Amino acid sequence: MKTFAYFMSCINESMTKELDKALDQWEKDFDLKFIKLHDGTCCGGSNLDYVDPKEFLVINARNIALAEKENLDLVTSCNTCLLSLRRAKQELDSSEENKTFVNSILKKQNLEYTGKSEVKHLLWVLNEDLGLDAIKAKVKTPLKDYKIAPFYGCHILRPSSLMGKDDPSNPKSLDQLVDVLGAKTVDYKSNNECCGFHTLLVAEDASLNIAADALENAIETDADFIVTPCPLCHTVLDSYQQKALKKRNVKDSIPVLHLSQLVGLALGYTQKQLGINRHIVSLSK
Amino acid sequence: MFSTKIMMPMVEVKEETRDITFKIFRYNPQIDAQPFFDDFNIPVEKGITVLRALNYIKENIEPRLSYRAFCQAGICGSCAMKINGVTKLACTTQVWDELENCAEENVLLIEPVSNLHVLKDMVVDMDMVVDKIEKYFGWVSTKMPENQFGKKEFNIPEEEFKLYDAATDCILCASCISECTMTKANKDYITPAVLLKTYRMESDSRDSISDKRMDTLVEKNGVWDCTHCYRCMEYCVKHIPIMDSIHHLREKAIETRGKTDTAGAKHADAFVKDIQSKGRLVESLLPIRTNGLMWTVRNMLPMAFKLTKKGKTPPPPFLMKPIPGIKSLRDLLADLKNRNQTTHNGKGGSK
Ligand code: SF4
Ligand code: SF4
Ligand code: FES
Numbered sequence: 167m168k169t170f171a172y173f174m175s176c177i178n179e180s181m182t183k184e185l186d187k188a189l190d191q192w193e194k195d196f197d198l199k200f201i202k203l204h205d206g207t208c209c210g211g212s213n214l215d216y217v218d219p220k221e222f223l224v225i226n227a228r229n230i231a232l233a234e235k236e237n238l239d240l241v242t243s244c245n246t247c248l249l250s251l252r253r254a255k256q257e258l259d260s261s262e263e264n265k266t267f268v269n270s271i272l273k274k275q276n277l278e279y280t281g282k283s284e285v286k287h288l289l290w291v292l293n294e295d296l297g298l299d300a301i302k303a304k305v306k307t308p309l310k311d312y313k314i315a316p317f318y319g320c321h322i323l324r325p326s327s328l329m330g331k332d333d334p335s336n337p338k339s340l341d342q343l344v345d346v347l348g349a350k351t352v353d354y355k356s357n358n359e360c361c362g363f364h365t366l367l368v369a370e371d372a373s374l375n376i377a378a379d380a381l382e383n384a385i386e387t388d389a390d391f392i393v394t395p396c397p398l399c400h401t402v403l404d405s406y407q408q409k410a411l412k413k414r415n416v417k418d419s420i421p422v423l424h425l426s427q428l429v430g431l432a433l434g435y436t437q438k439q440l441g442i443n444r445h446i447v448s449l450s451k
Numbered sequence: 452m453f454s455t456k457i458m459m460p461m462v463e464v465k466e467e468t469r470d471i472t473f474k475i476f477r478y479n480p481q482i483d484a485q486p487f488f489d490d491f492n493i494p495v496e497k498g499i500t501v502l503r504a505l506n507y508i509k510e511n512i513e514p515r516l517s518y519r520a521f522c523q524a525g526i527c528g529s530c531a532m533k534i535n536g537v538t539k540l541a542c543t544t545q546v547w548d549e550l551e552n553c554a555e556e557n558v559l560l561i562e563p564v565s566n567l568h569v570l571k572d573m574v575v576d577m578d579m580v581v582d583k584i585e586k587y588f589g590w591v592s593t594k595m596p597e598n599q600f601g602k603k604e605f606n607i608p609e610e611e612f613k614l615y616d617a618a619t620d621c622i623l624c625a626s627c628i629s630e631c632t633m634t635k636a637n638k639d640y641i642t643p644a645v646l647l648k649t650y651r652m653e654s655d656s657r658d659s660i661s662d663k664r665m666d667t668l669v670e671k672n673g674v675w676d677c678t679h680c681y682r683c684m685e686y687c688v689k690h691i692p693i694m695d696s697i698h699h700l701r702e703k704a705i706e707t708r709g710k711t712d713t714a715g716a717k718h719a720d721a722f723v724k725d726i727q728s729k730g731r732l733v734e735s736l737l738p739i740r741t742n743g744l745m746w747t748v749r750n751m752l753p754m755a756f757k758l759t760k761k762g763k764t765p766p767p768p769f770l771m772k773p774i775p776g777i778k779s780l781r782d783l784l785a786d787l788k789n790r791n792q793t794t795h796n797g798k799g800g801s802k
Pocket of ligand 2: 625
């Protein structure tokens, strides 16, 4: 049994609950266990790091320390949480001064940050800890009828100095996973672009432009759906899809699946079990 | 006198050469109705840069081919172009290294940078960048009275220089602008290179026009419009941590200058408040706190109905339980507040 601490992203507790629901369905199939860190806090959402750099560092040291306490690596299924946690980890692991400072505060909560736990994305756990062969062996209903557009999102790729798994100009990890699940991927240039999420409330028009570019690009490839490893990208591409495409007078639409749902489909779970019916754009096949 | 004849061993010196096709973007707006691509097939030795290959084509095949270049050493910033879809300097990129990035075997795709107006082939109009540097006061306006000029030195301590050391490496090549998400979506956006320049001037103790600069910076199209996509930083040809500079400008806008009455600042502030009260973000309130009730009703209501139907609306605050350890989290935050330690993380644009 492979066990990980699982970071509870704010958005997966509210708008994209279906992401974790799907994960809950199939973790046992792989002898995986994700222990939810109920006491973890918001990672700061790529905002706290400049509003209050010290608080950013301390709360994320606390988040990682909660996993360290269980002697587990910390897994997240949100790209931006990945960025915050890894950025904090890098700032801590590279500076004794930072580490001493956060530990002087964490100590009072009976926590300590040592740096022993890795911070990983769910996609990396699937590809590396579990392995593509092991996944392939469990596939019950190969997704051979589907053509899929993988949309990586930003913070699982960039900055590559902090992530370092994929070539950010030519990422492969999600494509490889789709491949072992039996589906075909389409080649399209938006796969490593931004979804526009982080400026939705600040510069809405431009953000919808950004989303529409990616959506139109995926629609042009004739893909059956988009799959993304990030719930923030999912929210823009699914919940805001009509709004974005309306501005361009595009009548077509394209469903968007979470990574956890894609795996679930190939393992034979129903759309309902995986919460795919909660999406705004429905998946027909 | 006698001579010895030194016999050279018979080694055939074979230069490694490959036939490579350069698929080059061509466009002369004065003549061409549409841009098109020209293919040039030339033999290229290992070690040759894209710029030298272009020079070869220009000298031997197509004298009208246009691009900018000067220093040939990654210093002047004039030769940025898209090579196999990614913006790079032609003079520091070797042709053979690019072969693995070709969509079609041994065919190198050469295009002008994105997001700037094409004047001819790979030559783009840099006026947009210059205009923005001007708009955001991208220079130091000294505090020193004019009658002191040349009489007094302005000493910059090393500590201060470290703040903008990396930022001064910028060669204004526009690679980051070409790769920027927000510039593509909104041509009026400040652009990453100009944000970096703004940061560099803001951190200079000789400067006296921070007020004007920051006022402009927090307006629409300014520092709050960046999507945090990290593309600029990823593709900066000088590896400058541009995002750190953007973060520093935002931090300065909120903390030092109290410019909190912007959607961007309010949005950021919500994270701090929610972590304090619940440990988690209260997403249902984020639109209202960022843009007010009217905006939210106008912009979000139609979508909210659809979300509600699918059970996707974020829970209202009173239905959101704080994390189980909220009390100890608040203690921790209070402890943090009490310490007036001044360690700062991630100096923007510093090495
Ligand atoms: S991080 Fe901001 S400035 Fe940099 S490329 Fe993305 S949108 Fe542009
Ligand atoms: S920041 Fe980097 S990529 Fe952008 S103009 Fe300067 S040197 Fe070029
Ligand atoms: S020619 Fe000067 S940077 Fe390339």
